[in-house]
Each structure stands twice: as C-alpha cells, then as structure tokens.
Amino acid sequence: ERSLLGLKELDKAEIESILNRAAYWEQHPSKVHAALSGKFIANMFFENSTRTRFSFEMAEKRLGAQVLNFTAAASSVEKGESIYDTVRTLESMGIDAGVIRLKPVGVLAELAEKIKVPLINAGDGNNEHPTQALLDLYTMRNHFGSLQGLTVTIVGDVMHSRVARSNAWALRKFGANVRFCSPPNMRAPELDVPEVTMEEALKSDVVMMLRVQLERHEGGKLKSAEEYRASYGLTAERASRIGSHAIIMHPAPVNRNVEIDSELVEHPQSRIFKQMENGVPIRMAVIERALG
Numbered sequence: 001e002r003s004l005l006g007l008k009e010l011d012k013a014e015i016e017s018i019l020n021r022a023a024y025w026e027q028h029p030s031k032v033h034a035a036l037s038g039k040f041i042a043n044m045f046f047e048n049s050t051r052t053r054f055s056f057e058m059a060e061k062r063l064g065a066q067v068l069n070f071t072a073a074a075s076s077v078e079k080g081e082s083i084y085d086t087v088r089t090l091e092s093m094g095i096d097a098g099v100i101r102l103k104p105v106g107v108l109a110e111l112a113e114k115i116k117v118p119l120i121n122a123g124d125g126n127n128e129h130p131t132q133a134l135l136d137l138y139t140m141r142n143h144f145g146s147l148q149g150l151t152v153t154i155v156g157d158v159m160h161s162r163v164a165r166s167n168a169w170a171l172r173k174f175g176a177n178v179r180f181c182s183p184p185n186m187r188a189p190e191l192d193v194p195e196v197t198m199e200e201a202l203k204s205d206v207v208m209m210l211r212v213q214l215e216r217h218e219g220g221k222l223k224s225a226e227e228y229r230a231s232y233g234l235t236a237e238r239a240s241r242i243g244s245h246a247i248i249m250h251p252a253p254v255n256r257n258v259e260i261d262s263e264l265v266e267h268p269q270s271r272i273f274k275q276m277e278n279g280v281p282i283r284m285a286v287i288e289r290a291l292g
C-alpha cells in the first residue's frame with residue numbers, strides 16, 4: 001500500500017510505471033472492472049474541485065471500488081472539526097484509502113505520518129498536485145512519444161501553482177527543458193527554473209498556461225485582467241505563432257480571455273479536454289498502486 005504525496009520524491013521509474021499502467025487502462029475501456037471490488041475509498045475535498053474530484057470518482061468506480069464522498073462545506077468541519085479528526089474519523093470507519101485536497105501546505109505530510117491507510121494528494125495549497133502533473137506528462141508523452149529533450153514553458157501565476165511545481169519536479173527527471181514565463185510578482189525562484197519572455201515561450205514544444213489563482217492572492221497582485229492578457233495571455237495572435245507541432249495545455253478551470261483566449265480552448269493544438277480525459281486512466285493507475 002503506497003501513498004502519493006508528491007512527485008518531488010518519486011523516482012523516474014515509478015512515474016513511468018504509473019504512465020504505463022494508465023496506458024493499459026486506456027486500452028481497456030470497459031466501463032467497470034473488478035480490480036478493487038470490496039475496497040472503500042474516501043474522497044475528502046477540503047477545497048473546491050470539479051475535474052480532480054469527479055475523475056477520481058470515475059476512476060474508483062471503474063475499478064469497482066465503493067466510493068465515499070466528503071465535502072467540507074457539508075460536514076462537521078463547519079462546526080470546527082479539524083482536518084486530522086475528520087480523516088481519522090473516516091479511517092476509523094474502515095476506508096482502505098483516502099484522496100485528499102487541502103488548502104494549507106504541510107498538513108498532508110503530518111497526516112500521512114499518523115494515518116495508516118494510503119493517502120493520495122489531490123492538491124495541497126501551492127505545494128503539489130501530483131495526479132495533475134502525471135496526466136500532463138501522459139498527455140505530452142502520448143503526443144511527442146518521449147519527454148526527453150522536450151521544451152515545456154509554464155506561463156503565468158507560478159507562485160500560487162501546485163501544478164507548476166509538480167510538473168517542474170517531474171519533467172526535469174525525464175530530461176525535459178522546463179522554463180517559466182511569469183509576472184515578476186508571481187514567481188517561484190526557489191524552484192530554480194529559468195525565466196523566459198513570452199516571445200521565447202511561443203517557441204516551445206508545449207505552452208502550458210496557468211490559471212491566475214485569485215483565491216490565493218494577497219494584496220492586489222493582479223492589476224487588471226486586460227493588462228495581464230496583454231503581457232502574459234495566450235492570445236489568438238500569439239497562438240498563431242507557435243510551431244505547427246506544438247501543443248497548448250492548461251490544467252483548468254480556465255479564466256477565458258485572461259490567461260488564454262476563449263477561442264483557443266478547443267483549438268486543434270489545444271489538449272485541454274484531452275488532459276481531462278487522461279485524468280481518468282492516470283487516477284486509475286494511482287489508486288491501483290495505492291491499494292495494490
């Protein structure tokens with residue numbers, strides 16, 4: 001039984017085996033398998049989600065598991081119960097694994113020391129979002145055949161992005177050339193990823209746009225959506241200058257016409273909905289690894 005707290009600590013071979021197992025599940029598209037019949041998995045979301053929550057639920061149900069959905073707003077968290085007491089409560093009821101999304105950074109590692117069932121990180125603050133980066137790597141590998149030598153530029157609000165962090169940790173293990181293109185007040189220098197201009201970003205194999213995460217901003221970092229779009233947005237004009245082999249990615253949800261023009265979301269070179277589709281086999285592989 002294995003937790004998945006982040007990709008920083010996961011080695012390349014383990015990541016590769018998850019990607020390969022996701023490919024297996026993609027090639028076995030039957031709606032329901034019996035692999036995890038008799039297992040109970042709790043999805044514990046202390047922060048809002050659409051894609052991650054429902055693709056975990058889809059993955060769990062496709063593996064034949066029993067699924068319990070916990071939403072903080074409809075729980076005793078509203079009465080002041082702590083995250084630890086909530087997770088411990090579900091564990092005491094007999095869950096076999098927990099998928100957890102949290103706002104604060106650092107709590108997940110503490111929980112994993114005390115909770116005996118495997119925990120899967122579904123996003124913790126701005127720290128890591130490992131299953132998002134796994135589905136991103138899977139999407140890139142499917143398109144290009146290999147991650148080695150790929151130039152991937154992650155554009156936008158890197159400071160608040162767990163997606164940027166998990167992708168940077170993982171992609172560099174595969175020999176990808178990772179760069180950031182971010183506003184000076186939304187950077188993450190501790191990651192030691194080189195910064196490039198927007199013009200340089202357009203020369204990448206993968207242009208990965210990030211959502212401006214207003215809910216994590218302190219003190220008016222975003223002056224105006226128009227100004228942001230003009231400097232760091234993937235506009236239709238800019239997208240017309242990316243390579244014909246290149247792909248556009250975004251973890252979503254998308255702020256249309258802020259970080260990416262609305263007409264690009266379903267552009268032929270966009271993989272945004274493909275990323276969401278790939279989230280299901282990736283999460284099947286991760287859950288199976290946790291309970292295998």
Ligand code: CP
Pocket residue numbers: 048049050051052053123132251252253
């Ligand atoms: N990409 C992603 O994590 O989306 P949700 O917040 O909707 O889960």
